[in-house]
């Protein structure tokens with residue numbers, strides 16, 4: 001579909017019918033990305049004060065919480081006072097979802113649910129304006145790369161198995177002028193088929209799971225297909241951390257920018273990479289805290305739990321929501337013209353740590369450095385016990401007789417001699433229900449006990 005028809009003939013009318021009009025907020029949201037720090041701080045404080053007042057008065061859950069913990073909403077004057085309110089866990093949302101919703105919004109909200117890759121599916125309600133603001137924020141970021149509403153997108157994503165859901169997604173793809181490349185089938189044959197489809201569709205940009213785009217690109221490279229003939233404006237990678245080996249290949253196959261997006265179903269875009277390579281936080285829309293295990297903010301450069309307050313969500317206020325990701329705040333500033341503060345690249349989820357008998361915690365990103373070499377096309381590791389891991393490998397053509405020994409040796413440098421390492425060779429590694437490739441799965445709890 002022509003991008004202008006997609007924008008004005010389809011997207012705009014559909015959003016009007018859904019009462020979600022991102023353009024209502026677009027001018028203000030675009031302006032906010034250039035505010036001086038002090039003005040931004042005042043704006044955030046005012047938005048927070050208004051949200052807290054609203055939650056205290058109208059949400060049964062917060063009314064009870066504030067009374068129980070003796071929190072006076074009037075004493076919360078801004079972000080500096082936010083720590084008076086306890087952190088909101090996923091478990092609490094699971095238990096108190098109904099009471100969190102403001103009764104006045106009942107029946108007027110849109111339902112969303114998280115993917116549940118951590119074993120917990122959360123349901124939450126968003127009003128039309130909150131969703132419209134999420135979209136306005138998204139298009140503000142895409143505009144950094146000249147991508148407009150209605151521009152054609154090739155989306156590397158999961159495809160629902162249930163026919164009804166598949167039809168719903170196909171309709172959404174049509175409205176949003178995009179084609180879907182299944183993240184479930186990244187084989188050589190299907191990638192070649194998908195490439196022909198993509199070439200005919202002429203997308204302005206790629207969007208999707210890092211591992212799916214990576215898998216596609218590695219086959220294109222092997223087939224000698226030049227992806228630059230697609231003249232993409234950008235490639236936006238999301239949902240999975242971009243590892244060094246991803247970056248190396250992307251630099252080889254794309255001459256356009258390849259950008260990291262950090263977002264969630266709950267909050268939309270949380271941080272987005274600018275042309276200078278920095279991750280700008282959507283700080284006019286969200287308060288993002290980085291906390292240690294005692295809920296105290298960590299220092300710039302240190303890794304903490306990411307805790308989010310969505311300043312635009314009034315139907316189901318979520319104040320200080322522990323999203324389950326880890327990241328670092330940054331004191332650096334950026335010269336790109338966007339004044340929104342920076343975070344360092346996301347570190348992954350709390351569950352993403354390999355544990356050893358000696359008590360060592362190793363971030364799973366380590367596997368990208370040790371298991372990903374030219375001989376390995378894809379990998380996945382399961383920790384089955386405190387002293388045992390199983391590694392699944394999809395060999396690449398250069399996998400030779402000595403390759404397993406090299407991988408084994410590389411792993412041992414950090415996992416230690418006491419770790420039993422077994423290898424399993426597959427044709428392909430099955431994806432999660434969402435289509436993501438989770439390259440590390442821990443089967444043990446923090447204390448070293450097997451999970452049920």
Ligand SMILES: [Zn+2]
Nearest residue numbers: 274278334336
């Ligand atoms: Zn920047």
